Amino acid sequence: MSDVLVCIKRVPDLGGEITLTPDGLGVDDSALGHTVSPHEECAVELAIQVAKDTDGQATVLTLGSSDAVEQLRHALALGCTGAVLVEADASGYGPADVAAAIAEVVRAHEAAGTTYDLVLLGNDASDTGDFQVGIRLSYLLDRPVVTGVSTLSVDGDSVVARGGAPDGGTEIFEVPLPAVLTVMEGGIEPRYPSIPGRMKAKKVQVEEVAPSGTPVGAGRVRLKLPPVQPSQVEVLGEGPEAAGAVVDLLEKLGVVR
């Protein structure tokens, strides 16, 4: 039996444009929906699969405002059976702070009788892109960590994890449990929630905890957007009649064989 903790982050679902808040410290998400990154969608899927295959439980955790319960409920609808909200203003939390808050929950649950054989996270958050939380967490928990994992299988008291190698091939790790793994999109297809799943998710009590300690923060001074370029597009035409103009362009660019 392997119990799994999977950590996700509520982020704005960006379309084609980004608007900053007036203070320049964040993205104005007031008109945007929210989601979790593709890496985390895959981490949730792997957590559910491992829990199912080993008769364990998958618990989902996030650090954020109470709005992030939306993302927890989504993971519950997919098949997680427990959820933890570490309620805090995520913008004031740097990677070391987030890792410390997760470690606190892992230790508290362990004291209460649940040991997570696996803690899964996304490889990097789609907004802050720090690439650190999983690694910092592994040091706090004194567990091995593998990053960039696309598929995994639990085999007794170890886990085999596969991910991309720098030369385009695959690297395979076999690490003893308990372990921390960060997941990258590409190895598996995340499932969609079912109607019964959604019904069940509504009934789950989300555990709410407050992190102890003062966060050191992320060192952010401000965000900057690249200057908006006025559109320079040259429209070659409409419909199939533009084919001649397209091929003229391809020839001009020297890309026709």
Place this chain on the structure above:
Amino acid sequence: MSAVLVLVETDAGGATEVSRETLTFVRGLGHDVHALVVGDGPAGLVDQLGAYGVTTVHHADGDAFTAYAAAAWAAAVLAAAGDATVVTAAGTPRGNEVLAHVACRLGVTMAANVVEVESVSPLAVSRQVLGGSALEEMRLEDPVAVFSVAGHACDPAEAESHATPVVHPLDVSVSEADLRARVVRTEPGEPDESGGLKSARVVVGAGRGAGGPEGFADLLELTELLGGSLGVSRVVTSLGWRPHHEQVGQTGSRVSPDLYVACGISGAIQHWAGMSSSKTILAINTDPDAPMVTKAHYAVIGDLHEIVPAVNEELRRRSAG
């Protein structure tokens, strides 16, 4: 003089292009540049590093480094760092991973994917966030600044005066815990996989507008006629129309071809992050206001299923004539 240490990744040709970019980038800090090489480097590496201004090459070798273990590499970085005040690597998966271990062990912050140094003292940098769509200005106030340098932050350029580096074999103390997560075996990539996509001169991109798994025949023919590679948006792979290794974007491959033909792709940030550095962008889209169209250099307005076959036909006609 204070030093900056660069973890250098290598391939058969020497230091990788992104590592040479990183060496070029950090010379701007005005510190002595030291490099760390793990394992056997290719012949000529030390001379090459000297050409990039490296004065000391630390070399970590031995049983602990025969198979990759990020924590062991981090131990090597710490052994090589000495009194360096800046520790860097290229912002690759491996570079970011090893530096995160290093920053954690030093108890300092880390900035991933830096593109600019805003101020040297106190050190402030700008780095890519939101998949490269925005920059974050960040302070690095710890005694040792740890940051990775994003790919293409600058062009790789040799130093004005070449150095003759001192090679310094490192004695690294690697603990058992550092080797818990270690590569046990590797498998070669499929010959056709994204290697071709990442280096292609022409990428034909396809999005939701392809319409379904059967909607790619004309796009594949155009790809073939131009000797390019097919790249697709995330929606195409998440709907299962095409395999993930063809995905271009924030969580797929990043490409910078001479020409990117964006067919039926609206231009969401997720996709734009993977192809915005293309030299020329041609958009084919039914919506003249789609972000991909307004940001492109050239556009054709209309249905890709009508336009792409007509372009293929015209290409065939001209090559026959």
